[in-house]
Amino acid sequence: MDEFGLIRRFFTRPVRHAALGVGDDAALLEPVHGCQTVVSTDMLVEGVHFLASAEPHGLGHKALAVNLSDLAAMGALPRHALLGIALPALDEAWLSEFAGGFAGLAAHHAVDWVGGDTTRGPRNLCVTVLGEVPRGAALLRSGARPGDALWVSGAPGLAALGLAHLLDGVALGERSRDAALARLHRPEPRVALGLALRGVATACIDVSDGLAADLGHLLRASGAALAGRHEALPLGAELDWPALAAPLRAVLASDGSGVGETRLREALLAGGDDYELLFSAPAGSTLAVRAAAAAAATPVTCIGQVCGPARTHASAPAVVLIDGGQRETLAPRGYLHFG
Ligand code: ADP
Ligand code: MG
Helix, strand or coil: CCHHHHHHHHCCCCCCCCCECECECCCECCCCCCEEEEEEEEEEEECCCECCCCCHHHHHHHHHHHHHHHHHHCCCEEEEEEEEEEECCCCHHHHHHHHHHHHHHHHHCCCEEEEEEEEECCCEEEEEEEEEEECCCCCCHHHCCCCCEEEEECCCCHHHHHHHHHHHCCCCCHHHHHHHHHHHHCCCCCHHHHHHCCCCCCEEEEECCCHHHHHHHHHHHHHHHHHCCCCCCCCEEEEEHHHHHHHHHHHHHCCCCCCCHHHHHHHHHHCCCCCEEEEEECHHHHHHHHHHHHHCCCCEEEEEEEECHHHHCCCCCCEEEEECCEEEEECCCCHHHHC
């Protein structure tokens, strides 16, 4: 089988929205009137983002999932995907599994796999996704305002506990372990929640680098948007530690798993790979947020609030963890201590 046979056999799937998919020099898409196109690319490199031994079906799923997560964070409806892939050799069994994982998640979200590129080389995956959002309705990182409540979906920290289980042998009960490994290997992008949060959330980001780091990105973007182009207001956040930790503790409690506080903290604040949505919404919009979460059948937790410059006592974004009477400031780059 040559490269073209490979593309026909593994990478060519029926399309639903596109006028033309794989097979010509390029694909033809049909833009929806009144919508903006949302486009994003994420690259996964062997040895950096995944191991050579990674199970291929899960890898195909994850390569697309991390991209769809970016569209979810923008409140976009995913429509199309392209896959650039470099492979050291033509391994049919591997390709079949990989393509099955990719195409399976694409079908689940009615995403057309419309093209890509295939070359020989060290294994590398580069996925591009396109989605749509009504003009002006995209969720940006920059819309959070002092006083807004901060929310997160799911149980952030779960993927990091899965990794700790695999790498450091952290003991987990069966249910916790299954949940953690599922989140790590087969993350489910929060597409439905992103769509439901249009018009509700003021800012949104997906948690890929760790909650503290990604919260920092959201605060910086919002501070810059608030102050103007060349300076940023030092927005901060107060996080309610018991609320933030509750979803992860609930998973662990489901089978009596116990994890030390340091490990829990590291997973929650610095654990990447969760692909949950972290978003802000006006303080008075609790009912609207809960209705959106219910419509998307996705659990959400209010974890704190955005603070204005006057309350951060800092010239850069500061995140304060509040645990009962204790206040602990995470330095602007505090998450690096955990990273
Ligand atoms: P060209 O030589 O014109 O660049 P290619 O041989 O790269 O064409 O691709 C031929 C067709 O196969 C194109 O429609 C391209 O989008 C598609 N294709 C190539 N690689 C992939 C892939 N990994 N996934 C999906 N489609 C692919
Ligand atoms: Mg090409």
